[in-house]
Amino acid sequence: METTIPVYNDHLWKFVKPRGIVMEPVRAWTANRLADNGQQWVQTFARYNSGTYNNEWMVIDYKLFQPGSKELKPGLLTIIEQLPGYVTYADVTDVLQKQGYWASYNLPYFPDVYNMSGLPAKFDNFGDHFSHDNCPRAKIIKRDQSKITGRKSLYEFMRYNDYLNDPLSKCKFCTPAQNADYAISARNDLNPHNGTYPIQILEHMMFGATDVKMTSHAAINWLQMEAVSGPTYDPLPPFQWSKHDNKRHFGHPDLFHFKPIYFNGTNLPPYPVE
Numbered sequence: 001m002e003t004t005i006p007v008y009n010d011h012l013w014k015f016v017k018p019r020g021i022v023m024e025p026v027r028a029w030t031a032n033r034l035a036d037n038g039q040q041w042v043q044t045f046a047r048y049n050s051g052t053y054n055n056e057w058m059v060i061d062y063k064l065f066q067p068g069s070k071e072l073k074p075g076l077l078t079i080i081e082q083l084p085g086y087v088t089y090a091d092v093t094d095v096l097q098k099q100g101y102w103a104s105y106n107l108p109y110f111p112d113v114y115n116m117s118g119l120p121a122k123f124d125n126f127g128d129h130f131s132h133d134n135c136p137r138a139k140i141i142k143r144d145q146s147k148i149t150g151r152k153s154l155y156e157f158m159r160y161n162d163y164l165n166d167p168l169s170k171c172k173f174c175t176p177a178q179n180a181d182y183a184i185s186a187r188n189d190l191n192p193h194n195g196t197y198p199i200q201i202l203e204h205m206m207f208g209a210t211d212v213k214m215t216s217h218a219a220i221n222w223l224q225m226e227a228v229s230g231p232t233y234d235p236l237p238p239f240q241w242s243k244h245d246n247k248r249h250f251g252h253p254d255l256f257h258f259k260p261i262y263f264n265g266t267n268l269p270p271y272p273v274e
């Protein structure tokens with residue numbers, strides 16, 4: 001799985017060339033087919049780096065996971081981050097062991113990637129919005145991750161957005177102060193058109209989380225997952241295209257108010273409740 005990381009350093013784009021590279025989706029597909037563990041996946045993915053669609057990828061090797069074990073085996077979690085002209089990766093199972101969770105915020109984890117991407121200047125101008133450890137999502141996850149006890153609470157956590165009431169959803173330089181981007185599941189369509197915002201990403205726009213996909217050790221062994229389509233709702237109003245008259249769309253339902261469903265790749269019954 002991945003989260004996209006931004007590139008604000010324009011000098012890096014010279015490394016995106018039409019020859020000698022392989023586009024990012026093809027490298028991910030190839031790694032999926034050739035790798036047998038996290039190290040092989042990241043090493044395969046790193047070859048012929050295109051510098052396009054730059055992400056932090058997180059690779060879990062479920063063969064190494066033993067439910068109930070207090071000690072995680074090395075190689076369980078490997079991450080790789082990509083920029084134009086640069087790739088780095090590491091086994092971060094020790095961080096997972098120490099924290100009890102791993103989270104990704106659309107900001108680079110590795111300091112060299114963070115610095116090369118041009119983010120330090122953004123941090124100097126706009127503060128914690130561009131901080132890996134102290135951005136709003138990082139603070140919300142750190143505060144609430146211990147509440148996750150199973151599938152239901154994980155689903156609710158991944159869809160969480162109570163921006164009107166959560167103090168961590170407050171934007172220091174925004175009017176109004178409570179911002180719907182500052183949540184686990186962003187809903188920028190709910191930010192007022194006539195608000196004032198220090199950066200574009202916090203403005204009113206058709207932007208935010210569009211779904212949730214989740215699995216577990218029990219589910220992965222049955223090739224199963226759960227997913228829900230559409231921006232988050234409850235306590236928020238469901239997203240509805242007809243309330244955004246100036247936005248054209250094709251092939252969508254008007255109202256996104258769906259419940260999660262199982263994806264069962266093997267036609268087996270739903271996996272046991274954890």
